[in-house]
Every structure is written in structure tokens, then in C-alpha cells.
Amino acid sequence: MSFDHDTVTGFAKSFGLFYLIAMSIGVIVYAYWPANRKQFDHAAHSIISDDEDRPCP
Amino acid sequence: MFNFHYRLERNAMGLVLAIVVVASIGGLIEIAPLFTIDETVEDAPDMRVYTPLELAGRNIYIREGCYACHSQMIRTLRDEVERYGPYSLAVESKYDHPMLWGSKRTGPDIARLGGKYSNEWHVAHLYNPRDLVPESKMPAYRWLMRNSLKIGDLGEHLAAMRAVGVPYTDEMIANATADAYGQANPDSTQAAGVTARYGEATNVSLFDGKPETLTEMDAIVAYLQILGRLTDVAHKTEQASVE
Amino acid sequence: MIQGTWIIQRGGVGMVALLTALERTYAAIILVFVICVGVAMAVAGRGDLMAAHGWIVALFGMVVMAVLLRGIDAPEPWEERFREYYDDPTKVGIILALIWGVIGMFVGVWVAALLAWPDLTFDAAWASFGRLRPVHTSGVIFGFGGNALIATSFHVLQRTTRARLPDQLSPWFVLIGYNLFCVLAATGYLMGLTQSKEYAEPEWYADLWLVIVWVVYFLIYIRTLARRREPHIYVANWYYMAFILVVAILHIVNNLAVPVSIGHAKSYSLFSGVQDAMTQWWYGHNAVAFFLTAGFLGMLYYYLPKRAGRPIYSYRMSIISFWGITFMYMWAGSHHLHYTALPHWVQTLGMVFSLVLLVPSWASAGNALLTLNGAWHKVRDDAVLRFMMLAAIFYGIATFEGSFMAIRAVNSLSHYTDWTVGHVHAGALGWVAMITFGSLYALVPWMWKRPALYSARLVELHFWLALAGTVVYVFAMWNSGITQGLMWRTYDQNGTLAYSFIDTLVAMHPYYIARTVGGLLFLAGAVVAFYNIWMTISRPAPVDEGAAADLPVEPPAPRAWAQAGE
Numbered sequence: 001m002s003f004d005h006d007t008v009t010g011f012a013k014s015f016g017l018f019y020l021i022a023m024s025i026g027v028i029v030y031a032y033w034p035a036n037r038k039q040f041d042h043a044a045h046s047i048i049s050d051d052e053d054r055p056c057p
Numbered sequence: 058m059f060n061f062h063y064r065l066e067r068n069a070m071g072l073v074l075a076i077v078v079v080a081s082i083g084g085l086i087e088i089a090p091l092f093t094i095d096e097t098v099e100d101a102p103d104m105r106v107y108t109p110l111e112l113a114g115r116n117i118y119i120r121e122g123c124y125a126c127h128s129q130m131i132r133t134l135r136d137e138v139e140r141y142g143p144y145s146l147a148v149e150s151k152y153d154h155p156m157l158w159g160s161k162r163t164g165p166d167i168a169r170l171g172g173k174y175s176n177e178w179h180v181a182h183l184y185n186p187r188d189l190v191p192e193s194k195m196p197a198y199r200w201l202m203r204n205s206l207k208i209g210d211l212g213e214h215l216a217a218m219r220a221v222g223v224p225y226t227d228e229m230i231a232n233a234t235a236d237a238y239g240q241a242n243p244d245s246t247q248a249a250g251v252t253a254r255y256g257e258a259t260n261v262s263l264f265d266g267k268p269e270t271l272t273e274m275d276a277i278v279a280y281l282q283i284l285g286r287l288t289d290v291a292h293k294t295e296q297a298s299v300e
Numbered sequence: 301m302i303q304g305t306w307i308i309q310r311g312g313v314g315m316v317a318l319l320t321a322l323e324r325t326y327a328a329i330i331l332v333f334v335i336c337v338g339v340a341m342a343v344a345g346r347g348d349l350m351a352a353h354g355w356i357v358a359l360f361g362m363v364v365m366a367v368l369l370r371g372i373d374a375p376e377p378w379e380e381r382f383r384e385y386y387d388d389p390t391k392v393g394i395i396l397a398l399i400w401g402v403i404g405m406f407v408g409v410w411v412a413a414l415l416a417w418p419d420l421t422f423d424a425a426w427a428s429f430g431r432l433r434p435v436h437t438s439g440v441i442f443g444f445g446g447n448a449l450i451a452t453s454f455h456v457l458q459r460t461t462r463a464r465l466p467d468q469l470s471p472w473f474v475l476i477g478y479n480l481f482c483v484l485a486a487t488g489y490l491m492g493l494t495q496s497k498e499y500a501e502p503e504w505y506a507d508l509w510l511v512i513v514w515v516v517y518f519l520i521y522i523r524t525l526a527r528r529r530e531p532h533i534y535v536a537n538w539y540y541m542a543f544i545l546v547v548a549i550l551h552i553v554n555n556l557a558v559p560v561s562i563g564h565a566k567s568y569s570l571f572s573g574v575q576d577a578m579t580q581w582w583y584g585h586n587a588v589a590f591f592l593t594a595g596f597l598g599m600l601y602y603y604l605p606k607r608a609g610r611p612i613y614s615y616r617m618s619i620i621s622f623w624g625i626t627f628m629y630m631w632a633g634s635h636h637l638h639y640t641a642l643p644h645w646v647q648t649l650g651m652v653f654s655l656v657l658l659v660p661s662w663a664s665a666g667n668a669l670l671t672l673n674g675a676w677h678k679v680r681d682d683a684v685l686r687f688m689m690l691a692a693i694f695y696g697i698a699t700f701e702g703s704f705m706a707i708r709a710v711n712s713l714s715h716y717t718d719w720t721v722g723h724v725h726a727g728a729l730g731w732v733a734m735i736t737f738g739s740l741y742a743l744v745p746w747m748w749k750r751p752a753l754y755s756a757r758l759v760e761l762h763f764w765l766a767l768a769g770t771v772v773y774v775f776a777m778w779n780s781g782i783t784q785g786l787m788w789r790t791y792d793q794n795g796t797l798a799y800s801f802i803d804t805l806v807a808m809h810p811y812y813i814a815r816t817v818g819g820l821l822f823l824a825g826a827v828v829a830f831y832n833i834w835m836t837i838s839r840p841a842p843v844d845e846g847a848a849a850d851l852p853v854e855p856p857a858p859r860a861w862a863q864a865g866e
Contacts (some may be wrong), residue, residue: 087633091575122433136788136791150574154569155497155569
């Protein structure tokens with residue numbers, strides 16, 4: 001396979017699209033995966049809990 | 058306990074890897090093809106490199122931040138071509154390390170400034186722009202007239218440029234200092250070497266009007282006079298339609 | 301002021317005393333090394349501007365060494381320190397950010413004035429527009445923004461992981477080392493040292509130094525995350541991490557250059573022409589994305605929910621927008637090169653991704669505003685929270701405008717004009733500075749254990765100065781940019797261009813004055829902020845230590861404004 005300009009741009013144009021779609025699906029699945037819900041809720045609330053301002057021992 | 062920590066660390070490193078992969082692929086896909094672009098870029102066999110004096114002038118242009126207000130990139134738009142000249146081609150800046158395309162036109166584009174005005178005009182304009190253009194916003198660069206030009210190390214500059222891909226010959230590098238002096242002093246013995254090495258068309262001239270000293274003004278004017286004239290490929294090729 | 305000096309002295313010794321003897325020794329070794337490198341630069345760069353920088357490096361090292369030596373004999377810190385977070389670098393970072401902010405904004409007003417009255421250069425090379433402009437841009441982006449990012453990231457990182465920073469030396473190395481980079485950058489521009497790459501102007505040795513600093517910064521993050529006591533990494537840290545990692549990639553690639561010699565400050569960029577242009581704007585646009593957006597979104601996702609006392613509206617949305625921003629920004633840089641010699645397909649790609657980018661951007665802005673939904677009374681009463689809300693609004697405006705301007709046809713009008721400058725400042729003043737001031741106002745009383753800021757009224761004053769300044773500035777630039785863009789392309793009935801370039805420049809003059817006024821208002825606000833925070837710090841801490849420990853995490857609502865609003 002030769003690395004001339006047309007080949008490289010052709011690859012960039014086609015692969016880029018697949019990569020974009022796969023990546024979007026992956027992120028949405030991760031964000032909405034039911035089992036992840038609990039840890040997301042916990043994380044969202046964790047910063048505003050009124051614990052004292054100290055590191056865990 | 059060990060497992061617990063191990064899992065935590067792996068997650069953090071996983072996040073790091075994911076960020077790096079996701080972020081770098083975008084840039085890679087877009088930029089990588091540009092490095093094979095030479096195959097598609099216009100050919101300019103007549104193109105010459107910057108002379109040592111012009112390169113010194115270019116470095117002054119960079120030092121003073123001129124690129125913040127002047128672009129050197131005429132876009133493929135009708136009004137720009139009519140105002141400034143043929144639109145810029147990629148090949149025209151192939152020896153520009155770094156490029157100075159610019160991003161803002163507080164002053165006009167100067168991609169094709171070379172030869173448009175006389176040396177005297179440039180000297181007077183740089184000394185105080187408002188003497189010639191009363192409404193101008195450009196700073197007065199009087200110190201360029203006062204500062205003598207540093208030419209002793211220009212050979213090293215040329216060598217560094219060669220290291221990044223500009224075809225300077227050993228002879229050009231060895232004679233860089235003499236050539237810089239000769240280009241600004243047409244009556245000196247060094248002047249002949251400049252045209253021998255950089256071509257008959259090279260602008261050998263008393264740029265700042267003063268023969269005795271080599272000032273930064275000499276260098277910057279020499280640079281401004283070469284803008285758009287390293288090759289005339291843009292004037293020769295049929296320009297595609299502009300928008 | 302005498303009181304202030306006393307605080308610096310006491311603070312300096314106190315902060316050194318908290319380092320262990322081993323850390324003090326390492327610090328001394330590093331400083332000796334820095335001083336030696338500075339002297340070596342001064343010797344190698346004889347007759348070149350690098351020598352001046354060598355002396356600056358050496359002097360910088362000596363000043364830090366002097367601070368260190370004052371406390372070098374302090375007794376070993378007690379073990380109790382491990383029960384507290386390590387906040388000294390954050391405190392110093394906040395102050396440095398404010399100092400750089402005032403300097404950077406002052407120079408900004410100066411360069412704005414230079415465009416209205418160009419003779420303010422006074423025939424001094426260092427005071428010319430081209431040399432001062434990067435002092436302004438680097439001063440506000442790297443000095444103000446960067447220090448604020450480092451300071452807040454150390455704070456957020458510890459709170460969200462519930463772990464103390466891994467050691468006490470490396471955060472200082474990052475903070476002080478980073479400021480050495482900023483000093484080299486700013487002094488270099490004044491002397492005429494620049495690579496001419498916008499927002500990446502510092503020369504090769506400063507760039508190398510920043511790489512070292514940045515690696516240590518990254519290691520602090522990773523080491524603290526490895527020690528974390530929360531299983532899930534809070535999303536603010538994702539943004540800070542993206543900021544650190546991607547800025548490292550961008551910085552290294554865009555600054556590849558060959559120095560003239562080891563004794564020359566000047567270098568020649570590895571790339572040329574069209575490749576250099578694409579690399580530069582890939583860097584330039586993503587510096588906006590990962591320095592000025594991702595980092596400050598990290599701030600937003602922590603300080604806004606914290607101050608409002610409400611969790612982020614949708615945590616899932618914040619994850620989706622994070623990956624959207626991380627992925628798509630990287631493609632958008634080429635919209636800076638529409639209609640240039642860059643291949644057409646790359647321009648189109650940049651445009652398309654810039655448009656899609658609006659989705660994750662608005663998801664972030666909407667997420668922030670929806671978090672405040674139901675707490676509008678707090679926004680009304682608390683100017684600090686209002687800073688954050690305004691930041692989210694301006695973030696939404698600026699990202700919409702950015703996507704719009706990336707459309708080729710729009711860009712043909714807007715590019716090279718003041719519209720771009722106006723857009724950048726809508727983001728920089730409206731988004732970056734507002735979220736920073738909001739976060740710092742929230743953070744200062746927590747860090748110095750004060751019940752509240754010195755004056756809530758001054759925060760209120762700052763809010764209105766900042767808003768007025770931003771609006772005046774942005775409207776002036778919209779007007780001047782669109783006017784000039786249209787004048788450039790106007791033809792008369794004979795089919796020739798109607799205006800000379802100078803005609804269009806004359807038309808800019810009133811807007812340049814208005815812009816200077818807008819900038820001056822914003823600068824005045826920053827000075828008020830500096831005074832208010834300084835007074836908060838220098839006011840003695842509450843006398844009763846026991847009572848101080850019982851203070852609520854949340855500072856009480858500022859009373860002065862509550863009354864004024866009724």
C-alpha cells in the first residue's frame with residue numbers, strides 16, 4: 001500500500017466518520033448504562049455533602 | 058487491599074489513555090495528510106531562498122510582532138484578489154519557518170508588498186507612518202534606524218534553516234555575513250557574491266539610504282521588498298475562480 | 301501595606317516550615333540546579349538575548365531560594381498535617397493568578413489604547429504594540445488563567461478524591477516552575493523574543509522547561525488519583541486531566557523547532573508554510589478548547605454545584621459533553637484557515653466539526669444553568685454565584701458565535717477583522733474570567749478559613765463592572781468587525797472597490813476608543829477583586845480557634861446585598 005496523498009486523505013475521510021460514530025455510540029451507552037446510574041448519582045452528590053473538610057484517613 | 062488499589066490505578070490510567078487516544082486521533086487524521094501534500098502542491102522551479110539580509114529582516118518582522126496586524130495570505134475571494142493581487146499559493150510559503158500567514162488585518166495584507174513602493178517610501182514609513190499616512194495606526198519604528206544589524210552569526214541561522222529543510226548551500230552558509238553586508242552596499246566588493254549565489258534578480262540596494270552602516274532598517278526593508286517575489290508562480294498560473 | 305508585607309513574610313516561613321527536612325533539601329538542590337542553568341544560559345548566550353534570560357532565571361532561583369532559606373531551620377512538621385488537605389500552593393496560586401490578571405489586563409488596556417492613539421509607544425521598542433500584545437495575551441491566558449487552573453485543580457483534586465496531595469514539594473515545583481515560564485514569556489516578548497506562533501510565542505528553552513513542569517503536574521494528578529478514597533473519579537477531574545494531557549500534546553508538537561545554536565534564543569520552526577499553518581491553528585484552536593474551555597469547565601463543574609448547594613443537573617450529560625468536546629475540538633482548528641492555501645477538504649472538515657461542536661458545548665452551558673434552576677433566589681442574592689451563572693451564559697453565547705463564524709461564508713466576512721477579537725473576548729472576559737472570579741471568590745474564604753469575603757458589596761461592584769466592560773467591549777468589536785468586513789468587499793457602481801484600506805481603518809477609530817473604555821471597566825473590576833481578596837486574607841483570622849473549626853463550609857449569604865435587594 002502506497003502512502004500517496006489520495007490514499008491518506010481517503011483513509012482520513014472514511015475512517016474518521018466510522019470513528020466518530022463508534023465513539024458517540026460508546027459514550028452514550030456508557031452514560032446511560034443502567035448499572036452506572038448509582039455511581040453517577042453518588043458522584044454528583046458527593047461534592048456537596050457536608051462532611052468536614054479533611055482527607056479520609 | 059492490593060487489588061483494590063490496583064483497580065483504582067488502572068481506572069485512572071484508563072481515563073488518561075482514553076483522553077489521549079480520543080484527542081490525538083482527530084489531529085492526526087487532519088494533519089497527517091498535509092505532509093504528503095507536496096505531491097499536489099504547485100511546482101515552482103524558479104523559487105529562491107531568502108538571502109541572509111532578508112532572513113535577518115524577517116526575524117525583525119517576527120521580533121516586532123508585525124504579524125499581529127498584517128496578514129500574508131490573500132484568500133480566494135474576489136475583493137481580496139482585486140485589492141492585494143493573485144491569491145496566495147501554498148508553495149509560496151514553503152521556505153517560511155515559521156509561516157507568517159497572520160490572523161488579523163489591523164493593517165493591510167502584505168503578501169505581495171514587494172516592489173510596490175520604493176525603499177525610500179518604506180524607510181520614511183517605518184520611521185513615522187503618520188508622515189505618509191496621517192490616519193495610520195502603525196507604531197513608529199524609529200529604533201530600526203538606530204540599531205545596527207547583527208550579522209556575525211547569520212551563517213548559523215542559515216545552517217539552522219537548512220536543518221529544517223531549506224536548501225541553503227555550504228557556500229551560502231559560509232558567506233552569509235559577507236552577503237548580508239553586500240546586499241545593502243551595492244558599491245562594495247561583497248555585492249557581486251550576492252547575485253552570484255541568489256540570482257541576478259536579487260535586490261542589491263542601499264536600503265536605508267546610508268552606505269556607511271548596516272542597520273536593522275536595511276534588513277527589514279530588504280525583507281518587505283521580497284514579499285511575494287521569491288517566485289512568480291502565482292502570477293503565471295491560471296487562477297481558479299474566486300468567490 | 302506594612303501589614304501585607306508581614307503576612308507575606310510570615311506566610312513564606314510558615315509554608316516552608318510545613319515542608320519536611322527532606323523536601324526542603326530537595327527544594328534547595330532543585331533551586332541550585334535552576335540557578336546554575338541560569339548562569340550557564342547567561343554564559344552560553346553571551347552577546348545574545350539569551351544571556352538576559354539566563355540572568356532572569358538565576359535571579360528567579362535566588363529569590364525563591366531566599367524564601368526557602370528563611371525557614372530552612374524550622375522544626376520538622378508534625379504528623380497532624382496528614383489529617384489536613386495541603387492547600388498552601390493553592391493559596392499562593394490564587395494570589396499569583398490575581399497579580400497576573402491585573403498585569404495582563406492592564407497591558408490589554410494599553411494595547412487597546414495604542415490602536416486608538418498609536419503614539420503611546422513613546423519611541424521605546426518594548427512599548428510597541430507588537431511586543432506588548434503577547435504580554436497581554438500570555439499574561440491573561442497563562443498568567444491569570446493558568447495559575448487559577450493550577451490553584452483550583454489542586455483544591456478540587458483533593459476534595460473530590462478525599463486524599464491529600466501525594467507530597468508537598470511537587471505542587472510547589474509545578475506552581476513556581478510554571479510562573480518561571482510565564483516570567484520568561486513576558487520578559488522575552490518585551491525584549492523581542494518570540495516564535496511568532498500565536499499563544500505559543502515563548503522560545504525553545506522556555507518551552508522545554510514547561511514540558512518538565514507539565515510532566516510533574518500530570519504525575520501529581522495521577523498519584524493523587526491513585527490514592528483516592530472515592531471509587532468514582534468526579535467529572536471535574538476529567539476536564540482537568542484533559543486540560544493537562546492535551547495541552548502537553550499540543551505544546552510539544554507545535555513548538556518543535558531547531559535553535560540556531562545552544563547559545564541562541566532564536567529558533568526556526570520545524571514545519572513551514574501550509575503544514576506550519578495547520579499545526580499552529582490545530583494548536584491555537586485547541587489551546588482555546590483544552591486550556592480555556594476544558595480546564596475552566598472543570599472549575600464550573602465543581603464550584604458551581606458547590607456554591608449553589610445543588611448537585612449538577614445531569615451528571616450523564618456532563619460525561620457525554622466531556623467526550624464530545626475532547627473528540628470534536630481536535631478537528632475544528634482548520635476553520636481558522638478558510639479560503640487560504642489549505643486544501644479545501646480540510647477546511648470543510650473543520651467547518652462541519654465546528655458546527656457539531658455546538659451540541660456538547662450547549663449541553664455544558666445548559667447543564668450549568670439547569671443546575672441553578674430552582675435556586676434563582678441564591679443567584680439573585682449572591683453575586684459570586686451570579687458570576688458563575690453569567691459565565692455559563694457567555695459560554696453558551698461564545699460557543700454559538702464560534703460555530704457560526706466557522707461557516708465558510710460567514711468566515712469570509714469575519715476573518716481578519718475585529719469580529720474575531722470580539723468573539724475571543726466574549727469567551728475570555730465573559731466565560732473564562734467570570735468563572736475564574738466566581739470560583740476564586742468562593743474559594744478564598746474556604747482556603748483562609750474566613751467566615752466570608754471582606755466585602756460583599758465590592759463583589760457586587762465587580763460584577764457590574766465586569767459585565768458592563770464585557771458588553772461594551774464585545775459590542776464595539778462586533779460593530780467594527782462587521783463594518784470593516786463589509787467595507788472591504790463593497791463595490792461602487794463602476795464595479796471597483798469602493799473603499800481604500802485606510803478608509804476602513806478610519807471607520808474603526810470610534811470603536812477602538814469604545815473598546816479601550818470597555819477594557820478599562822473590566823480592569824477596574826479586577827483591581828476591586830484584588831483589593832477585596834487581599835483584605836479578606838489580611839484581616840485577622842477569627843480569634844476563637846475552636847469556633848473557627850465549627851464554621852460551616854458554605855459562607856453565609858452576603859447580608860449587605862440581601863438588604864439592598866429588598
